Amino acid sequence: MKQLFAVIGMNVRSIPQRAGMSIATITSVAFMVAVLLGFLAMANGFEKTINGSGSDDVAVFLRGGSQAEVNSVLAREDARLIEVAPGIATDESGDPIMSAELYVIVDGTKRSSQTEANLPLRGVQQQAVNLRQNFALTGGRMFEPGTAELVVGEGVIREFEGFDLGQTIRLGSNTWTIVGTFSTGGSVFDSEVWADLGVVQNLYQRGSSVQSLRARLTSPDAIEDVRAYVEGEDRLNLDVTSEREYFADSAGGIATLLKFVGWPLSIVMAIGAFAGAWNTMYSSVDSRTREIATLRTIGFSGFTAFMGTLIESLVLALLGGALAILVIYILFNGNSASTLGGGFTQIVFSFEVTLGSVISGLVLALSVGFLGGIIPGIRAARVPLLAVHQN
Amino acid sequence: MTDQQPLYQLRDLSKTYTRGKESISIFKGLDMDIQHGDFIAIMGPSGSGKTTLLNQLGGIDSPSSGQVVFEGKRIDNLSQGALAKWRSRNVGFIFQFYNLMPTLSAAQNVELPLLLTGLSGGERKKRVKTALEIVGIADRAGHKPRQLSGGQQQRVAIARAIVADPKILLADEPTGDLDRTTADEILGMLQQLNTELGKTIVMVTHDPSAAKYAKRELYLDKGEFVERGNRS
Ligand SMILES: Nc1ncnc2c1ncn2[C@@H]1O[C@H](COP(=O)(O)OP(=O)(O)OP(=O)(O)O)[C@@H](O)[C@H]1O
Numbered sequence: 001m002k003q004l005f006a007v008i009g010m011n012v013r014s015i016p017q018r019a020g021m022s023i024a025t026i027t028s029v030a031f032m033v034a035v036l037l038g039f040l041a042m043a044n045g046f047e048k049t050i051n052g053s054g055s056d057d058v059a060v061f062l063r064g065g066s067q068a069e070v071n072s073v074l075a076r077e078d079a080r081l082i083e084v085a086p087g088i089a090t091d092e093s094g095d096p097i098m099s100a101e102l103y104v105i106v107d108g109t110k111r112s113s114q115t116e117a118n119l120p121l122r123g124v125q126q127q128a129v130n131l132r133q134n135f136a137l138t139g140g141r142m143f144e145p146g147t148a149e150l151v152v153g154e155g156v157i158r159e160f161e162g163f164d165l166g167q168t169i170r171l172g173s174n175t176w177t178i179v180g181t182f183s184t185g186g187s188v189f190d191s192e193v194w195a196d197l198g199v200v201q202n203l204y205q206r207g208s209s210v211q212s213l214r215a216r217l218t219s220p221d222a223i224e225d226v227r228a229y230v231e232g233e234d235r236l237n238l239d240v241t242s243e244r245e246y247f248a249d250s251a252g253g254i255a256t257l258l259k260f261v262g263w264p265l266s267i268v269m270a271i272g273a274f275a276g277a278w279n280t281m282y283s284s285v286d287s288r289t290r291e292i293a294t295l296r297t298i299g300f301s302g303f304t305a306f307m308g309t310l311i312e313s314l315v316l317a318l319l320g321g322a323l324a325i326l327v328i329y330i331l332f333n334g335n336s337a338s339t340l341g342g343g344f345t346q347i348v349f350s351f352e353v354t355l356g357s358v359i360s361g362l363v364l365a366l367s368v369g370f371l372g373g374i375i376p377g378i379r380a381a382r383v384p385l386l387a388v389h390q391n
Numbered sequence: 392m393t394d395q396q397p398l399y400q401l402r403d404l405s406k407t408y409t410r411g412k413e414s415i416s417i418f419k420g421l422d423m424d425i426q427h428g429d430f431i432a433i434m435g436p437s438g439s440g441k442t443t444l445l446n447q448l449g450g451i452d453s454p455s456s457g458q459v460v461f462e463g464k465r466i467d468n469l470s471q472g473a474l475a476k477w478r479s480r481n482v483g484f485i486f487q488f489y490n491l492m493p494t495l496s497a498a499q500n501v502e503l504p505l506l507l508t509g510l511s512g513g514e515r516k517k518r519v520k521t522a523l524e525i526v527g528i529a530d531r532a533g534h535k536p537r538q539l540s541g542g543q544q545q546r547v548a549i550a551r552a553i554v555a556d557p558k559i560l561l562a563d564e565p566t567g568d569l570d571r572t573t574a575d576e577i578l579g580m581l582q583q584l585n586t587e588l589g590k591t592i593v594m595v596t597h598d599p600s601a602a603k604y605a606k607r608e609l610y611l612d613k614g615e616f617v618e619r620g621n622r623s
């Protein structure tokens with residue numbers, strides 16, 4: 001044990017003698033881990049946003065087979081039939097908690113890039129606020145029905161210009177006044193701008209049609225009653241899903257996609273980092289051939305030479321991994337980004353550096369260090385004793 | 392020293408290197424005894440096999456045939472692991488270019504052989520200090536090799552060679568890289584280790600005036616020993 005620690009200490013202390021190569025190895029490991037963590041942070045953040053967006057006790061009604069809100073058209077008649085469906089919750093005054101909604105895509109200017117990007121303008125009814133978990137006005141007030149007033153999600157304010165409280169903004173050919181800001185606790189609705197349904201229908205010439213209906217259920221299980229009702233009613237051709245399922249289906253795939261891009265990219269970089277570690281460790285062994293032979297001559301085992309080399313490699317990899325974690329954490333954790341969500345609009349979400357992805361990053365780094373150190377380690381163990389006479 | 396048995400008995404020792412199809416015989420049928428307390432200088436032209444012979448004595452290379460007997464036991468047929476253990480207990484090596492670990496201090500370098508023993512940290516410190524005092528460099532215990540002159544580095548290397556109290560010191564051109572004055576200091580010290588502490592020493596050297604410090608001079612040429620002088 002003593003000899004092992006002594007040899008490991010010598011290896012690690014000799015790292016500065018190969019500063020250039022060692023730093024290159026640390027950097028390549030750091031890049032690899034950073035890429036992995038970056039993608040995982042995006043995927044995790046995205047997933048969290050999507051999962052936070054859906055409730056089990058809110059039902060979403062779309063035209064049968066339409067899959068996403070943009071493709072769906074519902075008539076006023078549909079809403080009337082749903083109002084009387086079993087399993088729909090009512091408020092104190094006995095009215096169903098329901099909102100017919102319509103959204104159109106408008107352009108906004110991104111703060112970061114000064115480029116135009118899509119964002120959804122959603123026309124909603126009064127009950128809409130009761131159909132989102134954690135809905136809260138964070139400034140101003142709700143819009144007055146029948147007026148060109150907007151309330152704006154916090155994510156929109158963060159990412160887009162011109163949506164601050166009290167401002168007026170032109171969207172298409174219409175001018176709106178921003179009277180309130182709201183938060184739904186980081187869900188996709190934070191990336192939306194809301195106005196009165198009737199006004200949106202008017203300004204965008206949609207007559208009395210809507211795209212979706214949202215209704216609160218008396219309980220999550222009540223969705224089965226609602227489904228049975230819709231299926232038994234010949235006048236209705238609707239798909240009924242819980243809001244949670246709806247988001248999971250329409251946008252959850254993106255998180256998976258991010259992971260599927262992140263991992264292979266990291267693996268490719270891992271191969272580069274592995275080659276770097278291998279090369280550095282080879283040069284470590286070569287530059288220390290006489291030292292290693294001298295230790296062997298004194299009586300140190302080949303195993304200690306192997307372990308010294310392997311652990312030097314692991315230390316380099318670990319330094320790289322730790323550097324990446326630090327940088328990613330400082331730069332990205334909690335920062336917001338946006339991406340195309342379901343329905344081709346921007347969903348604002350936060351990078352989420354989770355313990356799981358940190359562990360994944362460290363495991364990847366250590367794997368690279370291990371593989372990069374093992375063959376040079378064997379070479380170290382096999383240094384011929386006669387190398388003591390080398391000059 | 393009352394041992395009847397010589398420290399080393401080399402019997403019919405041969406070493407042949409094969410390089411491709413060619414095989415070069417370095418020495419053939421060499422016989423030699425080394426007594427406890429001896430100080431032998433091995434001289435000879437470059438390429439005559441002096442280092443090769445020292446490697447056989449130190450158990451870092453094996454003969455092609457013949458026997459190396461140490462205190463009555465053959466070491467030429469030991470396994471690598473057993474040889475490593477044998478070396479750590481019995482041999483102290485001194486090299487022309489010192490072979491110190493550049494990242495370790497003088498004291499840490501000297502401590503290395505003791506890490507292979509069961510000695511406690513305190514006991515190791517004590518022995519390191521004693522060894523450094525013997526070679527007269529205790530005041531540089533904390534210095535790294537690159538902060539030391541060649542002569543000082545060789546002193547540290549000698550301290551490392553003697554710290555575990557081995558039975559034989561093997562030195563290959565220990566003053567080959569040093570100026571005359573420093574060389575004389577180092578050689579005087581080896582002589583002292585031999586006469587005062589009874590260390591058995593085999594030293595390879597090119598330098599006839601270095602060989603004068605030994606008790607016996609052996610001349611190796613064309614694979615044979617020629618005895619030159621015996622001052623003991
Ligand atoms: N590993 C080896 N493989 C092949 N030949 C070797 C090997 N080691 C030494 N030799 C050859 O064996 C011969 C003796 O070498 P050795 O190093 O023992 O000589 P030396 O007497 O110590 O010489 P010098 O005074 O130059 O140090 C030389 O011809 C050398 O080229």
Ligand SMILES: [Mg+2]
Nearest residue numbers: 441442443563
């Ligand atoms: Mg030689």
